[in-house]
Amino acid sequence: MLDLVAEKIEKQLGSAQVLCGVSFELHQQEILALLGPSGSGKTTLLRSVAGLERPDAGKIELRGKVVFDAASGFEVPAEQRGLGLVFQSYAIWPHRTVFENVAYGLRLRHKAETEIRQRVGEVLERLGLGPLKDRYAHQLSGGQQQRVALARALVYNPPVLLLDEPLSNLDAKLREDARAWLREIIKQTETSALYVTHDQTEALAIADRILVLDAGRIQQEGAPEQIYAHPVTQFTADFMGSNNRFEGKVTEISGARARLAGEDWSLWGELRAEKNAGAAATGVIRVERLRLSDSEGPNQLRMKLKSVLYLGERWEYLFYLGDLRIRLWGEQRLPEGEYWISVPEKSLWIF
């Protein structure tokens, strides 16, 4: 059964078309990440699901029940959708204690005091907030506030949990721990989750499925491995991972392969878009796919080392050949000179 269905959602804010007919489905107990750069419309989409924005067109169904339908003008207000939402800024009410923040949803549902105390206690315990229940927001660290926001959204067992960049306000170290923890908690509660983020690593780590958004359109949809390893559009290929780009012309096509050539180089790669010979094209390859080679071979470039950067766990080399610039990772410092660089044909995607 589907927890959430969004059909052809369109939304205009001011003069900008933020969403241009986005559709997706959220399965039970699934974590779906909405991934995209800022301005891609991902937060607007999440807020539309929550009922905080009213789309101009489209339809939204929650567990088979229509909550929004632009065609008939029907809209269930946010407070009656029963969803849980974790805000980027956490939005912990500063005038209430941790306990009262979390209990509020149950109080609105007119639960008995004993039940409220028991359920809030449980969720606080589970999120490791037990000893903090009488504190106010300003007495909590960022990580603790984030957990309160999550507890507040989970306490009344919403069918779908919405998370708007929940980790982006944490510092880098904390964020890495929180990723694993957050996925575990969501999986334990057996709820489905719609997770908005601009951080590809976060999306890859937490989500079961990823929806890549750009300029209000879905670019690609699929499992994390699929999105990373088999991007179908140039945007997705570029947006994910760390990449090298080759701007050139398609000079030869042979089945699914094509030859991309620049001024003083040419390489074979996989053709990923409709191109004719002679057309301008862009080759994209992940930095980690490039290798230094000891000797000359097929699909290799002879390039000059320009500079070497030390990044801690690895070295980054910058090579050039005419206008072409390429980054490459390695394990030790390289002396100056010219090197052979091997470009695996399967990993160079031509768009």
Added chain:
Amino acid sequence: MSRILRSLAVIGVALVVLGPLGLILYQSFLNEPFFSASARFSLDAYRYVLADTGFHSAFGTSLVVSLGMTLIAVPLGSLLAFLLVRTDLPGKKWLEPWLLVPIFLSPVVLAFGYVVAVGPVGFFSLWTKALIGRVPWSLYSLFGLVLIAGLTHVPHTFLYVSSALRSLDPAVEEAARVAGAGAWRIAVTVSLPLVTPSILFSAALIFLLGFELFGLPLVLGDPAGLLVLTTYLYKLTNLLGIPSYHLMAVVALSIVALTFPLVYLQRRMLRTAARFAVIGGKGQAFRPLPLGALRWAALALVLIWLMITVLLPLIGVALRSVVSSWGEGIRLSEVLTLDHFRELMGYPNLVRGIVNTFLIGGAGGALSVAFYAVVALAAHRWQSRWVTLVDYLVMVPRALPGLVVGLAFLWVFLFFKPIAFLRTTLFSLWVAYTVVWLAYGLRLISASLFQVKPELEEAARVIGAGPSVVCRDVTLPLIRFGLIGSWLLIFMMFVREYSTGVYLLGPGTEVIGSLIVSLWGTGALDLIAALSVVEVALVAVVLFIALRLGVRLDA
């Protein structure tokens, strides 16, 4: 808030704002007061007023006073703002609340204070005469009036310019310093030019307030035979003996015709200012600019301004209230007395005035804040054309001097028979006060609402709270300190208010401010002095509480 409540709030504002204005307009086209059976539509009133030389000269004087006080208040206020916000002026933390004090003092009390302090037979005049043989100044002159009006309006410029300077990124000044500029040069070439929109805004505001001046010209202009538009309007009441409402309506409209474009101009300027605001600093701690040897000269400037604008008139009022008589050859120690305060208690209307002032400030102020809160919450996060309508409606009372609003409400209560019985109750005064301070009150509440981040309300919506529950459980609790602060500020404004009650003054609606105005006509200086002291004391107590609670005076 539900839609119905929101719409009701908008309709309520429209009614209290447009009703009185409409009545003035209607009255101006009649040849007699509207209650007269023989009243006909006519343009006679316009013909009479526009041909009257008295009106012409009042118009001219108003223009000169407005222009003059703007030229004094704006440069001085901008300079003081720079000194207090950006430099290492000694004792600036302690000085800052004092700079805003004149806003909370009644102009009629200040004017009276100047008369008894530096008037022809004022305390300081006579002491100076005893010392050097003559009084080297003359209070009763156009120049005296303009100077005092200018000095007492410095806080208005200070308010806007200082808040703009506070949000200016200190890095732009530090860059100038590193490049070699001194404090004075930085002020003139960097800081003040960057806050030009705020300076111009305050100039438009002061120019506007100049046309609404009443207490100062009434007390200071009268002996020199100077009339401005408001005092011309006030004299018109007594001049003809019979109610000349049609003439008064025309004069009132002529004031509005001058002020309304200014209010509109200000509104336009505010939008430009918002565009300038991108400079926005991060509010981080920064090192104030060192003034060097100039810091003591700067401190002297601030203190002299404070002396002249606050201490001089207040000392005058305080002294006058405890002397039995004063004139040449009288020694202060021989005439000290508390009789005036005792005498005050002998007049039931004055006692009622004091009680009423307290009631209208306390209970009335609380009710007004509640009304402002309902209107502000109605407009809060409401994407509707109605909100724009409220914006425009609020502009109307800003263009109406208190004197005119009071007059208009007197007519409202005379015109609409079903509510006529309210005219002699404090209710009539409360409505007029609430309308006069509508823009100010709404600004106070909106400033608090602005602090409430939208997510805090949205979080409650998603969890299951409807709009009115969100208002009750989230929005209102979050702005409760702002509401208390607003109440204290409104309390002081209502206590110091004097012109709005002038026409509504009657048995049951006496307040200190309007009593002082009416006593001024009879020359009862002893009673005026005692009443003024009571009023200033009341404001001082509330001001003290507000400062202790950390209420921002510069809202």
